[in-house]
Amino acid sequence: MPADRVGWHTVDSSQTTILAGSNPEVHMSQSYDRGLVENFGRWTEFSAGMWAWVFHKFTGWVLIGYLFTHIAVLSTAIEGASMYNGTLQGLEALLIVRFMEVGLLAVAVFHILNGVRLLFVDLGLGLDAQDKSFYASLILTGAIAVASIPTFLGGAF
């Protein structure tokens, strides 16, 4: 999981002080800090909105990571046509890259669809259907990813 998820199951001491109120020392000895209970050990108890958040964060990390590598790969254009064409076609010849592109499409489609869902939530529209719209995003993402497989793998074998 991306680094931002780690905090769900780690507790720093400063936080304990905040929660404990004015006299941390007394509280430390008299009360019990259970830490962050909703860690991934309890994933079965997560609700739709929490899953949407987890997936949106995860796909977001993938996309920003991809943006950096994308610009790096395209930078070969500065070196001239043979370098650029060679690099792109060399990468496209790798089967693993084709599969990763399907993954990238799935990630992008989910981020777009759930992003639209979040924009509606920001506008205060359809809040009662927020769980259904998340499930719809998931299903649609799956369908689009599966449907795109022939296009992405075309000519790879």
Added chain:
Amino acid sequence: MAEHYTSFSRDDTRWLLQRVTAVFLVGVLAFHFMLLHFVHHAYEITLAGTTARMSQPGYFITMVSFLIAGTFHGVNGVYNALVNQGIEGTPRTIVKYGLIIVSLLLIAQGIRVAWAMTGGQLI
């Protein structure tokens, strides 16, 4: 009332910009994927084709805006995630300026690449 600040405070600027760029990116990312995977297949791409597209001013401007909006949206998202993580004080300042510098470098390199892709045929 009189004391109320009139400037746009930073947190809501970032919040609003994150949404505005989102709206733009939804359209352009979908367009980008359609064009370069379904209309033109990725394995058929050559510099000649890229240059033909990039030489159109509208396309060039769209792609550069795409880069800038995407970088802001992504890096701002990363920063928000780290703030949620509870990063504070000096590490936070370092991360903030680090991310700003990295973003500017990415945008600069992206524009450099885009310019090279036009093959000097733009305008």
Added chain:
Amino acid sequence: MSTHVSESESEAQAGTDQQTTDRPAAQQRRLEKKRASNDQREQADSSTETDEETVHLKVFRYDPEVKDKQEPRFDDFHVPAKKGMTVLDALIYSRDHYDSSLTFRHSCRQAICGSDALFINGSQRLGCQTQIDELDQPVRVEPLPHQEVVKDLVVDMEHFYDQMDTVEPYFQEEDLPSGLDEQRQDRENREKIKMSTRCIWCGACMSSCNIAAGGNYLGPAAINKAYRFVMDEREGEDLKQQRLETIEEEQGVWRCQTQFSCTNVCPKDIPLTEHIQELKREAVKNNLKFW
């Protein structure tokens, strides 16, 4: 050991072990007999547990003053089931019949006082509002997550109350409209703030929010309180601006990630996420106006 495991019982056991060697034979026999009948009773208990007459509770126990309970553990209680029984009823029964040291907050038993928000089967709920027969058994009862446990099911609510106080959750306008002796509110405005006034300060929302868990986020309850007074037309304009500034701060509305956890658990069905989102838009509009 199917029923209550209290510290008195284990202490008694420790005592018998120690004395076994120098005890007269007659007393030894009586003790054996007693132990056997105890076992029988426990077996009887566990046999009733299989038919649907009892409710199986697993309750979080912690007490810094009792050596045995300094390390948190779960105790099992088998409570006779009754129609309409709530989790709170079962806890009260357990305390009154099995272990008087079982500690939890409760008062009105009708979802008004907000004392008995608990973490029941992995979700924040009011004990008094949760029907036992709607839950999977065993029913796991824990104190609210993300707050320090003081004893058993009692958590330290100080941080929550501090956050509530931040938005000054009370009506402050003193000026009366001209010609009136009272502050009047029109029907539309009453409807607008109606749901937000229902908060009972139980802290379930705050406990369910994993953003609030990590630190100083103002939290859904306090933001909802701000909403209640920001949207109330009777409240003065300067107080509205003051509260908007509070919720616009870094630890305010912007931290909300719209996971809907708070809305899902609110025992009074307050649309918390909706209110937080409306305040975000209100804050942006408010600042754009001056820009």
